[in-house]
Amino acid sequence: MDHRPAHPLINYLLLAVGSVIAAFAVEEFLVPNTILDGGVIGIGMMVSHLTRLPLAVLTVLLNAPFVILGGIKLGRSFTARAAFSMAVFSASVELFNGWANATDETLLAVCFGGVLLGLGVGIVIRSGGCLDGTEAVAILVSRKTDLAVGEMVLGMNIVIYGLAGVLFGIDRALYSLLTYFITSKVLDMVESEMNQVKAALIITDDATQICERIFARMGRTVTIMDGEGMLSGKKKVLYCVITKYEVRELREVIDSVDHSAFVSISDVSEIIGNHVKSNRASTTR
Secondary structure, X not given: OOOOXXXXXXXXXXXXXXXXXXXXXXXXXXXXXXXXXXXXXXXXXHHHHHHXXXXXXXXXXXXHHHHHHHHHHOOHHHXXXXXXXXXXXXXXXXXXXXXXXXXXXHHHXXXXXXXXXXXXXXXXXXXXXXXXXXXXXXXXXXXXXOOOHHHHHHHHHHHHHHHHHHHHOHHHHHHHHHHHHHHHHHHHHHOOOOOOEEEEEEEEOOHHHHHHHHHXXXXXXXXXXXXXXXXXXXXXXXXXEEEHHHHHHHHHHHHHHOOOOEEEEEEOOOXXXXXXXOOOOOOOO
16 A cells, blocks of 8 residues: 655655654653764764764764765655755754753653654654765665664664763663664554565566566566456566565656556565576566
8 A cells, every 4th residue: 555645745844753752752751861973963862962062963974975875776756755854853852952841850761762763763764865974875785785774783882882881881871772673663653564574466568667667776686477458458577576665666667667556565474496686687576
């Protein structure tokens, strides 16, 4: 089922809402209690704590290289949404910086901060945006290796929480890990249709062009089959396995070639074999 908003303005409105909620969680719950988020935001929180530089400024500076890289590798539409989300997030962090802290109770900050952060990030991801540059890097690396996006993000966050333990004490690192767990669970609830692996079934008259664009933009190989509709006649049926982070990008690729294509995206519980993605220029497998 396609959950995209009907109008781009609604899409960007949701990106803004999600970014504001995430910024509120970070600035009102996590920062005052020295609880770290993961990724670039977590790095920014550590640098801000040590240097007293504004978190909003650090978030922009640290994310800028990833936005530029995303513009080169992931396409202009994704980059525009990511840049917009990050800009709104940074502006909201600066706005909430002058507000009174929501709570000084660490456990409350972990619970409510984690829930709100997961809600905000989930809305942003569901709307096709991104708040953290490390996600863009993980997507790019996953296309060249056998590592999953989630595995790389988790690995980077473990390093960040390890540094937090050195700088702020083991209890802060453990609280941060607990927050990350809560955030991840809420994010999965908000973005429930985006499981780790998805299978896309595409029925189209422009099979060759769609396959070429999927491979060129996403690095995914595609299986091509012959099909015949009861009323529409002979068609090409394409089958492609993608990650949860690539669903929106796949939709954009298909829409750019064939607006009338029929697309069905379903969950995949298990994959046997080594043909999920390929780095070679082939449009079939």
